[in-house]
């Protein structure tokens with residue numbers, strides 16, 4: 001099977017900065033969920049965002065991927081400001097994400113769920129779809145081929161025609177990552193991908209994240225599993241009450257007194 005990622009025409013990630021978040025602020029009423037976040041993501045990087053529950057990690061992701069509009073600050077992706085762009089437009093530009101609570105289409109098969117990733121980037125004319133023209137048939141075949149490729153890539157070995165809800169939770173997480181990859185991203189945001197996975201599934205996830213990065217896709221990971229974060233991250237950003245309190249290598253973060261106080265020193269049930 002050909003590698004669909006290599007088919008991407010646009011390889012304009014030569015600049016050193018892929019994503020630049022500046023002074024990002026997001027408020028919900030009296031709560032400042034994100035309080036002046038700055039973040040720079042380079043090509044081919046694995047970054048983790050950590051912090052206690054309610055620190056603002058998911059809120060930051062929701063701003064970056066266009067689901068929430070920040071109160072102030074800027075987000076530049078591939079050199080362009082994206083704070084006024086819709087989630088689907090941002091996906092088309094090359095940013096994909098998964099959700100803390102899975103958001104798969106329950107009434108659809110595994111294969112069809114992954115196909116929606118490709119559809120989000122394809123430009124089809126309604127009359128091609130309506131009349132089932134040869135162009136439509138060709139792009140549908142390519143879409144199915146890509147979808148099967150990504151399911152294989154994430155390690156899914158089951159029956160792709162089952163409803164997605166027939167799968168165990170860990171397998172559903174894989175399908176969601178396959179769907180995100182099928183949008184042909186340059187950066188992939190993963191919100192707690194290890195939540196609910198067993199030990200061997202976590203090992204497979206670490207391997208998968210590395211293989212995704214080896215394709216030239218940057219990864220931003222929100223994760224509570226410290227073993228996984230320390231193992232895989234090149235850089236870690238720590239949030240607490242919406243503010244960034246540290247940014248460094250796993251070694252620097254492990255030894256940062258502010259981090260130990262805010263997060264690593266917290267009791268297990270606080271994490």
Ligand SMILES: Nc1ncnc2c1ncn2[C@@H]1O[C@H](COP(=O)(O)OP(=O)(O)OP(=O)(O)O)[C@@H](O)[C@H]1O
Nearest residue numbers: 028031033051052053054055056057058059060100
């Ligand atoms: N839609 C919303 N409406 C109101 N408040 C919200 C909303 N989403 C998040 N918040 C609040 O914003 C703050 C940050 O929440 P967020 O979900 O971003 O934290 P998090 O770091 O992802 O936490 P967790 O580790 O539990 O997922 C919290 O105080 C939360 O209650």
Ligand SMILES: [Mg+2]
Nearest residue numbers: 057058059100
């Ligand atoms: Mg969250």
